[in-house]
Amino acid sequence: MxxxxxxxxxxxxxxxxxxxxxxxxxxxxxxxWLFARRHDGIFILRIEDTDVARKVEGAVDIILDSLRxxxxxxxxxxxxxxxxxxxxxxxxxxxxxxDHAYSCYCSPxxxxxxxxxxxxxxxxxxxxxxxxxxxxxxxxxxxxxxxTPVIRFKTPLEGETTFHDLIYGRVTFxxxxxxxxxxxxxxxxxxxxxxNIVDDHFMDISHVxxxxxxxxxxxxxxxxxQALDWQAPQFAHLPMILGPDRAKLSKRHGATNINExxxxxxxxxxxxxxxxxxxxxxxxxTELLSREELIKHFSLERVGxxxxxxxxxxxxxxxxxxxxxxxxxEFVHRAMPFLDKSLPESVRRxxxxxxxxxxxxxxxxxxxxxxxxxxLADFFFLDELLYDAxxxxxxxxxxxxxxxxxxxxxxxxxxxxxWDAITLEGILRALATELKLPAGELFxxxxxxxxxxTAAPPLFQTMAVLGKEKCLKRLxxxxxxxxxxxx
RNA sequence: GCCCCCAUCGUCUAGUGGCCUAGGACAUCAGCCUUUCAAGCUGAAGAUCAGGGGUCCGAAUCCCCUUGGGGGCACCA
Numbered sequence: 001m002x003x004x005x006x007x008x009x010x011x012x013x014x015x016x017x018x019x020x021x022x023x024x025x026x027x028x029x030x031x032x033w034l035f036a037r038r039h040d041g042i043f044i045l046r047i048e049d050t051d052v053a054r055k056v057e058g059a060v061d062i063i064l065d066s067l068r069x070x071x072x073x074x075x076x077x078x079x080x081x082x083x084x085x086x087x088x089x090x091x092x093x094x095x096x097x098x099d100h101a102y103s104c105y106c107s108p109x110x111x112x113x114x115x116x117x118x119x120x121x122x123x124x125x126x127x128x129x130x131x132x133x134x135x136x137x138x139x140x141x142x143x144x145x146x147x148t149p150v151i152r153f154k155t156p157l158e159g160e161t162t163f164h165d166l167i168y169g170r171v172t173f174x175x176x177x178x179x180x181x182x183x184x185x186x187x188x189x190x191x192x193x194x195x196n197i198v199d200d201h202f203m204d205i206s207h208v209x210x211x212x213x214x215x216x217x218x219x220x221x222x223x224x225x226q227a228l229d230w231q232a233p234q235f236a237h238l239p240m241i242l243g244p245d246r247a248k249l250s251k252r253h254g255a256t257n258i259n260e261x262x263x264x265x266x267x268x269x270x271x272x273x274x275x276x277x278x279x280x281x282x283x284x285x286t287e288l289l290s291r292e293e294l295i296k297h298f299s300l301e302r303v304g305x306x307x308x309x310x311x312x313x314x315x316x317x318x319x320x321x322x323x324x325x326x327x328x329x330e331f332v333h334r335a336m337p338f339l340d341k342s343l344p345e346s347v348r349r350x351x352x353x354x355x356x357x358x359x360x361x362x363x364x365x366x367x368x369x370x371x372x373x374x375x376l377a378d379f380f381f382l383d384e385l386l387y388d389a390x391x392x393x394x395x396x397x398x399x400x401x402x403x404x405x406x407x408x409x410x411x412x413x414x415x416x417x418x419w420d421a422i423t424l425e426g427i428l429r430a431l432a433t434e435l436k437l438p439a440g441e442l443f444x445x446x447x448x449x450x451x452x453x454t455a456a457p458p459l460f461q462t463m464a465v466l467g468k469e470k471c472l473k474r475l476x477x478x479x480x481x482x483x484x485x486x487x
Numbered sequence: 488g489c490c491c492c493c494a495u496c497g498u499c500u501a502g503u504g505g506c507c508u509a510g511g512a513c514a515u516c517a518g519c520c521u522u523u524c525a526a527g528c529u530g531a532a533g534a535u536c537a538g539g540g541g542u543c544c545g546a547a548u549c550c551c552c553u554u555g556g557g558g559g560c561a562c563c564a
Contacts, residue, residue: 016564051563108562115561122488125560150562168492177490177560185562192564216491216559239493246556277499277512284501285511304500307557311498314513324526366525376525425522432522443522455524 009041010206013067013074014196016048017059021066022256023310024211024241024249027275031238032209033072034276034298044203045077048196050189066258070268071291079203081195088190091198091228092151092183100227101183103149104131105142126179127152151184153193153224161219166207166236166300173219181220197221201230209300212237212307213248236300239279240307249310256310265338265370266315270322274315278308288321320368331364332357335373339381342374347381355380358465362457379451380465385474387452389481392445394454397437399482402445405435406482409446410475419468421460428460449478 013029015021021029036043045067047060064078081088095101106127115125132154134142143149155178162172183194190198200208215237225232243253250256261271269291276294277287280303289297323331332353339351359380360373367373379385393399412427428446432439447459450471456462463471 014564018564048564054563104562106562111561119488124489126489152562171491173491179560182562187562189562191562196564211558212492213558214564219491237492240557242557244498248558274499279499281500283511287499287512306493306500308500309498311513314499317513320526428522438522440522447523451523453524457524459522 007206008204009036009039010044010204011036011041011209012044012046012077012200012203012205013072014046014048014199015063016051016054016192017056017063018051018054019056019251020059020062020257020259022249023258023275023278024256026066026070026258027241027278028209028211028238029067029072030070030272030275031280031298031303033074034294035207035209035300036075037295038298041206042075043073044079044205045074046079046199046203047077047081048192049080049082050192050195052187052189062259066262069262070258070272076203079199081190081199084195084199085188085190087202088195088198089184089188092190092194095153095183095227096151098227099154101151101153102132102134102180103139103143104152104180104182105134105139105147105149106130107147124177127181129180132180148186150182150186152180153183153220153227155180155220155223161222163218163222163232163235165215165218166234167239167303168212168215168237168305171215171218173216178219178223193217193220193224197224197228197230200233201225201228205233207234207236209236209238212240236303238303239305241278242307242309244309246307246309263371265367265372266319267322267326267334267370270315270319273322274318278310279304288318316368323367323370324365326364328357328361328364332360335360335363335367335370338370339374339377342371343378343381346383351381355465362461362465366457379453379456380462385452385477387448389485391448391452391454392478392482393485394448396441397445399485401437403479403482403486405437405442405445406449406475406479408435409442410472410479413468413472413475416468419464421458421464424460424463445478446475450474 011032013032015025015029033043035041045064047063049055049060060078067074092101096103104127111127114128118125131149131152156175158175160172160174162170165171181193182191184190199205218235218237222232241249243249243256245253258271272291272294273287273289276289276298280298282289282297282302326334336351336353336356339356340349343351359377363373363377366376393402397405408431409428412431413424416423416427428442429439432442435442443459444454447456448454450456450459450463450466466474
């Protein structure tokens with residue numbers, strides 16, 4: 001009891017570099033991080049690279065980058081299991097010495113065939129324990145024949161294991177539903193089960209927060225801790241994040257890799273806020289929480305048990321909220337790389353920061369992601385607009401009256417002494433009255449002429465930013481289009 | 488097939504026996520604002536709390552069964 005509360009809080013995020021981290025992995029990292037920070041604990045990063053065959057080049061860097069991007073800073077590590085092989089081998093040897101493990105010489109072929117046969121007979125696929133009670137002589141013979149064994153755990157044949165999960169409560173597994181799982185592979189690398197508990201023990205991990213998919217391997221881990229006479233950490237299994245088809249997140253679910261979200265222009269703070277709400281909630285109404293608030297309020301008691309489906313639309317909304325909350329300077333700073341990357345090549349670089357700033361003040365509240373900023377703003381940068389001439393006469397004004405209106409507007413604007421939104425509005429409203437046109441119709445035609453589209457930021461502010469010369473040029477161009485349309 | 492877990496609006500969720508004729512958010516629809524879009528505001532629609540049995544004066548909340556969904560069952564993690 002006392003030792004429990006005294007034990008220092010040490011959490012770890014332990015991804016395997018067999019692919020890029022997806023939303024589920026990152027949510028696990030986030031909860032570990034939040035819990036560690038909440039309790040002034042230590043957050044450790046450990047790379048579980050024990051699968052040589054499935055290792056993906058560059059995955060480690062992407063994992064580190066993703067954590068850095070989201071601001072999930074770690075206090076220790078990254079540790080690499082591939083550099084700690086001797087510890088696992090020693091532990092495996094100790095288990096053999098103490099009769100908790102044994103060498104198994106069965107070939108992968110035999111095991112595969114057996115599994116298939118069992119499945120065919122609709123029986124649970126389990127190792128038949130053929131090597132469990134090999135005599136020393138039999139073992140020596142097999143070894144002499146050149147077979148490299150794996151080390152298997154001697155799972156108790158009878159009884160059951162119960163553990164207390166911080167989220168799911170009491171969970172019990174009968175031993176006869178388990179089999180003698182592999183601890184050490186024939187290539188000398190440990191399996192997840194061995195490496196994981198050895199590291200958690202020696203790294204003095206106090207709480208293991210991991211996805212629910214691990215729940216059914218927990219009894220094996222508990223059994224291992226018991227066999228080694230080590231104190232097990234507290235387990236907390238987190239509800240899964242599922243794809244829209246309600247299945248476990250995988251490659252076929254499209255953009256689930258976290259770096260995709262960075263590329264799509266989501267803000268780290270929005271991402272963290274959103275992910276925190278997948279499986280955790282503060283109360284019945286609070287949804288927007290800063291990093292500090294999340295740390296302050298995070299608790300396992302408020303983590304749910306039901307799997308969540310990731311809902312991108314809500315993320316977009318939340319990202320929009322965070323985008324709008326940014327100061328203009330910060331917004332410009334964040335959006336600049338996206339403009340740089342996605343604006344057409346014809347646009348001169350480097351972009352003028354003063355001009356970009358004026359433009360983006362009109363774009364900020366219209367963007368849900370940074371990646372759509374270039375799309376929303378490109379007409380501010382383009383020299384020549386390319387658009388369908390029919391947009392000009394799409395409203396109630398036909399081509400003829402459109403021409404008339406644009407010509408009149410050009411004339412008035414040419415004489416404008418000053419060029420700001422208020423002045424422009426004055427001039428054009430007066431013109432609408434003069435032409436006996438509803439203001440909205442006149443503005444509509446001009447909007448298309450100026451921006452090349454029917455939906456855009458407010459017309460007068462847009463014109464003010466673009467400047468007199470460019471605006472008049474665009475009106476001229478619209479006239480040509482309309483005239484061509486008439487013929 | 489076996490084992491484990493879960494089950495409230497389309498989605499994320501609040502709810503731990505009476506405050507629930509079930510609350511909030513996203514999305515949807517309508518209206519307002521308005522030069523378009525966006526934002527904002529207001530409102531609507533949307534869950535017989537998976538179904539069926541109990542327990543109780545009283546059940547979304549406790550128990551059981553059924554159904555459904557998910558996860559696990561590798562010399563992968």
